Amino acid sequence: MRSLTASELLGAWEAGHPHSAPGRALALLCAAWPERSPGELARLPVGVRDSLLLAAREGTFGSALVGLVSCPPCGEQVELAFEVGDIQVPQGAPPPEVLEVEHAGHAVRFRLPDSRDLAALAAGRGGAGREGVLARCVVEAHREGAHVDTRALPEDVIRAIADAMEAADPQARVELSTTCPACGHHWFAAFDIAEFFWREVEAWAQRTLRDVHTLARQYGWSEEHILGMSPWKRQRYLELAGT
Ligand SMILES: [Zn+2]
Incomplete structure (x- = not known):
């Protein structure tokens, strides 16, 4: 399991931002596996990539995943709550190149x-x-x-x-058995860890930048210093700063 620090996450967010979804997923992988070259990570089959993204997500934000999907016939927003372990396919030997x-x-x-x-x-x-x-x-x-x-x-x-x-490459396709509480429709909802993790990183980054902005203005600290604090301590200073 890999965990990304606050400054690594912000760096990945900045590096991935100009790209489409595949480039964003790659930016997260490059941040979590700096010892592997970007070219090597880009050549990983999509399912192998996704198993690494799941590991990085679990190490960074924990194992619980909660998302919303629209019920196809009635449009109701249905909550999906599951664990990384529920969708993780055990990784055996790497798949053959051809x-x-x-x-x-x-x-x-x-x-x-x-x-x-x-x-x-x-x-x-x-x-x-x-x-x-x-x-x-x-x-x-x-x-x-x-x-x-x-x-x-x-x-x-x-x-x-x-x-x-x-x-x-079985991890490339994840489907979750889902039942709509409003109309009873049952279907298999596709889950894409690359898209899910990026959306979380984006929301986290926007919150974190706001916090850095507030504390830097109040105390004159650098971004590096503020990101180096534990989230708990940062939160205490934000309270003292009156936000
Ligand atoms: Zn429904």
């Missing part, structure tokens, strides 16, 4: 999507959704020995690839 599927006369070699792929797709490069993932991640595809374009792969072969990706 996977292979043989299905319906097709042989396809592909790699798992990583942060570089997510960033390219978020920027609109390489097509949208599943098509974009295939265009970027399929290394080679053959049918009876002849090369096949990824766009010509039949639906059941694409499904076999998606199933193999999910089996090799």
